[in-house]
Amino acid sequence: MPSLQVVLDEITSNMASEVDRGQPADFIPELSQIDPGQFGIAVALPSGEVVESGDARIPFSIQSISKVITLAIGLGRLGDGLWARVGREPSGLAFNSILQLEQEGACPRNPFVNAGAIVVTDAVLARNEPREFLAEILQFLRTTSGHNDIFINEDVAKSEANNAHRNWALAHMLKSRSNLFNEPARVLGAYFHQCAIEMTCAQLASAGRFLINANGTGLISQDNVRHINALMMTCGHYDGSGEFAYRVGLPGKSGVGGGILALAPGRAAIAIWSPGLNKQGNSALGTMAAEQLARRMGWSVFL
Numbered sequence: 001m002p003s004l005q006v007v008l009d010e011i012t013s014n015m016a017s018e019v020d021r022g023q024p025a026d027f028i029p030e031l032s033q034i035d036p037g038q039f040g041i042a043v044a045l046p047s048g049e050v051v052e053s054g055d056a057r058i059p060f061s062i063q064s065i066s067k068v069i070t071l072a073i074g075l076g077r078l079g080d081g082l083w084a085r086v087g088r089e090p091s092g093l094a095f096n097s098i099l100q101l102e103q104e105g106a107c108p109r110n111p112f113v114n115a116g117a118i119v120v121t122d123a124v125l126a127r128n129e130p131r132e133f134l135a136e137i138l139q140f141l142r143t144t145s146g147h148n149d150i151f152i153n154e155d156v157a158k159s160e161a162n163n164a165h166r167n168w169a170l171a172h173m174l175k176s177r178s179n180l181f182n183e184p185a186r187v188l189g190a191y192f193h194q195c196a197i198e199m200t201c202a203q204l205a206s207a208g209r210f211l212i213n214a215n216g217t218g219l220i221s222q223d224n225v226r227h228i229n230a231l232m233m234t235c236g237h238y239d240g241s242g243e244f245a246y247r248v249g250l251p252g253k254s255g256v257g258g259g260i261l262a263l264a265p266g267r268a269a270i271a272i273w274s275p276g277l278n279k280q281g282n283s284a285l286g287t288m289a290a291e292q293l294a295r296r297m298g299w300s301v302f303l
């Protein structure tokens, strides 16, 4: 088995020479400014050791990776009751697609497409204040990562709120179908802020360890670990989920900030960041790096 540090350094140097780095998200103006030349990777092992390379200590916007945390909290709190409001099937459509919600009724396909994530945020928010909801998510991430310096970037949250017309459409559609308890503005305020949490690769990999532990942890049951891994594998990269499973062979969740959290069950939690996105809105170099890492370490769950 090659040394993990050597493999990560090799991948970082491979990525430095990639010319086709994708485009940073353009629908959140604050994110469109970010330099696509950056690349970071960190791997957290069950022992707690974290191995990293490249820009692994630069905070980035975790965006949709936050949906994994709200799902973990939602499943813990509501159990299977959550599935009355959101499905568990891949959508085969873009993360912000409106199509299925109109065609199929109130229940979004899965908790990772925006419509489904907005429902999960609504369910976890319930009657609480948005600041209590956000404090709970930050606390979850600080506890699991062991890092207290994890914060929300208000400018990113505002930038999205002012431009996320599709999310406003989705939230109003959900409300019109009686699958939102709170008012759209209240849910989306919470949702834009959870997406605007910033973390480094080193912090995110450490936090991700709660999802590679076969025995569950104090925070989440073994069943929920397995269920969340399954959903990350089938739905975590939207209409790029099949491609990610084919190339990488690991459960993963992407965000339009260019981050990816991938899990090698029982072995490693992996965080990769590079801001340029591919056509499906997933990190272009992040996917490539995850593929190289899984192959070099023999970590694909499909052998």
Ligand SMILES: NC(=O)CC[C@H](N)C(=O)O
Pocket (backbone or CB within 6 Å): 062, 063, 064, 065, 095, 096, 114, 160, 164, 167, 192, 195, 254, 255, 256, 257, 281
């Ligand atoms: N895929 C993503 O990261 C999307 C998150 C973004 N905040 C949105 O709701 O559109």
